[in-house]
Amino acid sequence: MPTRDLLFVVDTDIPHRDMMAGWLEEQGYQVKVFDNGELCLNTLDENPGAICLDINMSAGLDILKRLKLANRDIPILVVTKNDAVDSAVEAMKIGAFDYMTKPVDKIRLKTNVDRAIEMHTMVTKIQRLQGELKKTYSYKNIVGQSDAMKQVFAQVDEVSGININVFIHGESGTGKELVAKALHFNSAYKTGDFVAINCGAIPEELQENEFFGHEKGAYTGADDSRMGKLEVANGGTLFLDEVGEMPPKMQVKLLRFLQDKSFEKVGGNKKIHVDLRIISATNRNLEEAVSQGKFREDLYYRLVVYPVFIPPLRERREDIPILINHFLKKYKLDITKKITTVSSYALEALVRYVWPGNVRQLENEIYRAMVSTRTDTVQIENLSLEVQKFREGHVGEDNRFIPSQKNQESVLSVTPIFQPPPVFPSGSTFNEIEKQAFLEALNRANGKIPQAAKALGISRATFYRKIKKYRSVN
Numbered sequence: 001m002p003t004r005d006l007l008f009v010v011d012t013d014i015p016h017r018d019m020m021a022g023w024l025e026e027q028g029y030q031v032k033v034f035d036n037g038e039l040c041l042n043t044l045d046e047n048p049g050a051i052c053l054d055i056n057m058s059a060g061l062d063i064l065k066r067l068k069l070a071n072r073d074i075p076i077l078v079v080t081k082n083d084a085v086d087s088a089v090e091a092m093k094i095g096a097f098d099y100m101t102k103p104v105d106k107i108r109l110k111t112n113v114d115r116a117i118e119m120h121t122m123v124t125k126i127q128r129l130q131g132e133l134k135k136t137y138s139y140k141n142i143v144g145q146s147d148a149m150k151q152v153f154a155q156v157d158e159v160s161g162i163n164i165n166v167f168i169h170g171e172s173g174t175g176k177e178l179v180a181k182a183l184h185f186n187s188a189y190k191t192g193d194f195v196a197i198n199c200g201a202i203p204e205e206l207q208e209n210e211f212f213g214h215e216k217g218a219y220t221g222a223d224d225s226r227m228g229k230l231e232v233a234n235g236g237t238l239f240l241d242e243v244g245e246m247p248p249k250m251q252v253k254l255l256r257f258l259q260d261k262s263f264e265k266v267g268g269n270k271k272i273h274v275d276l277r278i279i280s281a282t283n284r285n286l287e288e289a290v291s292q293g294k295f296r297e298d299l300y301y302r303l304v305v306y307p308v309f310i311p312p313l314r315e316r317r318e319d320i321p322i323l324i325n326h327f328l329k330k331y332k333l334d335i336t337k338k339i340t341t342v343s344s345y346a347l348e349a350l351v352r353y354v355w356p357g358n359v360r361q362l363e364n365e366i367y368r369a370m371v372s373t374r375t376d377t378v379q380i381e382n383l384s385l386e387v388q389k390f391r392e393g394h395v396g397e398d399n400r401f402i403p404s405q406k407n408q409e410s411v412l413s414v415t416p417i418f419q420p421p422p423v424f425p426s427g428s429t430f431n432e433i434e435k436q437a438f439l440e441a442l443n444r445a446n447g448k449i450p451q452a453a454k455a456l457g458i459s460r461a462t463f464y465r466k467i468k469k470y471r472s473v474n
Contacts, residue, residue: 006046007113010034010063011054011079016102020052020079023106024113037063044070050116051076052109055091056084068095073123075116079104142178143326146316152179155308160186165258167303168281170310173358176281177241179310184237189277192236195229200245207250209266211257218267230263234274243303244284244295255299278303313355313362320351323359327366328378335370342378344437345458349383349391391458438466 007029011017014035021031032048034040037059040051044067055061055078067076075097080088088099097116100108142153159166160183168176177196184194202210213228230238240246246254257263262273280303289295313320324342332339342350346369355361369382380388438452445451453463 005117006030006032006048008032008034008040008043008048008051010037010040010051010057012036012057013054013102016104017054020104020109023109027110027113029113037066041066041070044074047071048074049120050074050097050113052079052113053077053096054079055087056081061087061090061094064091064094064096073120075120077112077116142175142182143323144316144319145322146311146319148311148316149319152308152310155306156182156186159183159306159308161188163188163277165278165280165303165305167286167305167307168279168310169286169307170281170283171312171358172283173360174310174312175359176283176310177239179308180237180239180279180281183279184239184277187237187277189236192276193233194237194239195233196239196241197229198241199250200242204247204249207247208253211250211253212263212265214266215268218265222267225265228263228265230257230274230276231272233276235276237277237279240278240280240303242282242284243280244282244286244289246295248296251296251299255296255302258299258302280304313358317351320362321347323362324350324366327363328370331367331370334367337370337373338376339370339373339378340376343380344441345391346378346380346383348458349380349387349389352390353387438463442467 005028007024009017009021009024009031011020011033012035017033017035021033024031029049032043032046034043037053037057040053041063051067051074053060053064053067053076055064057063060078064076064078067074072095076095078088078091078096078099080091080099080101082101085101088096088101091099097119098112100112142149144150144152156179166180166183168179170176180196181194184190197210199207209226209228211228211230213226213231214222216222216225253263258278260273261275262271264271286295286300286304290297290300313323324347328339328341350362350365357364365384365387366378368384369378373379373382380391441452441455442449445455449463449467450460453460
């Protein structure tokens with residue numbers, strides 16, 4: 001049976017102990033009985049779903065204290081004599097889940113044990129989910145090893161434990177909310193909710209209600225009182241996404257709230273105080289918005305206390321192979337194909353593309369390519385046409401693609417005879433991956449550059465240039 005269905009019954013009164021054990025086994029529980037509290041403590045690593053403990057046995061209350069110290073999450077139902085209720089009261093103060101008097105009633109025993117098991121299951125599940133959330137949003141699990149991202153990690157590490165207003169700036173799709181969640185789940189506010197508001201997606205006339213909530217009867221249709229996002233985020237983090245889109249009227253009200261972390265609901269006059277962390281983000285140039293009079297300067301200085309800049313993907317191309325590998329693993333359960341790698345020339349296109357939509361666009365590109373490929377490798381033809389173009393030619397200073405004079409259609413239709421082994425070993429850079437592919441292709445073609453170039457689907461000139469580059473390194 002599952003561990004959560006295991007129960008311990010600790011009682012020196014053997015007939016009464018066996019009676020309780022028999023009743024519980026009738027309900028489908030697995031039961032272990034003990035006539036000694038020390039034996040129960042020594043078996044606690046089996047993690048029972050609940051414990052029924054006779055506190056009138058020798059040192060019963062002491063055993064209860066030690067059980068709670070050893071594992072505070074296991075609910076303990078204490079059993080006491082009818083004339084020893086004071087002991088039961090003391091047990092409840094120590095942390096017992098409930099108490100029953102002897103002789104125990106069969107129905108009450110079943111009801112109390114079912115409740116205790118349900119609570120233990122729920123607590124275990126919440127702890128597991130909190131652990132998964134912390135792992136998911138730990139900054140150490142944000143993908144990237146470029147110097148630019150290491151700087152972001154260092155900033156998150158530096159500021160996570162301090163309740164300071166953090167401002168995250170970066171283009172759309174760079175992962176601003178992911179960094180905000182990393183800050184939340186590594187802070188003292190991690191047990192509270194992470195509440196996000198997209199300031200640019202809420203109509204101006206609804207923003208005040210969204211932030212502060214309203215009292216019953218505040219306006220036509222307000223049939224019930226409603227909590228706003230500020231109240232929901234109490235004890236947690238409020239993430240103001242696209243804060244640069246906030247209308248002027250709401251900027252004034254937010255500034256007033258930030259002064260003492262208190263507010264009134266729409267239609268109310270009672271001050272509500274909250275304790276929360278504020279993280280804001282935008283893809284706009286907020287300093288420019290201030291100079292243009294579109295964003296309040298005093299609010300700007302309230303929010304931008306500790307700025308964190310997330311660089312666009314085109315400025316950290318060395319992270320692209322690592323991100324690709326991450327997405328291949330992320331979606332392997334969604335795709336009913338074993339896709340483990342990307343061909344070398346598909347990788348070349350992916351690394352050279354400018355990614356205006358940043359990491360979000362790359363993720364969508366890889367997912368779509370995994371769906372369309374018919375092999376265990378993402379090929380160049382599985383990529384969107386816009387990305388395919390970047391396999392040959394070059395990108396100008398204005399990030400516009402300048403195609404080569406070769407017939408790209410014929411190049412893209414080439415099916416490579418060489419597929420490199422998985423191109424994403426942990427810690428490898430793009431140059432290391434590319435070098436491996438070129439040298440392996442040359443080896444398989446017995447040193448014949450035309451065949452090796454054809455195998456990789458590139459021109460001889462490109463192959464000569466790459467081989468010269470990597471041989472000079474050696």
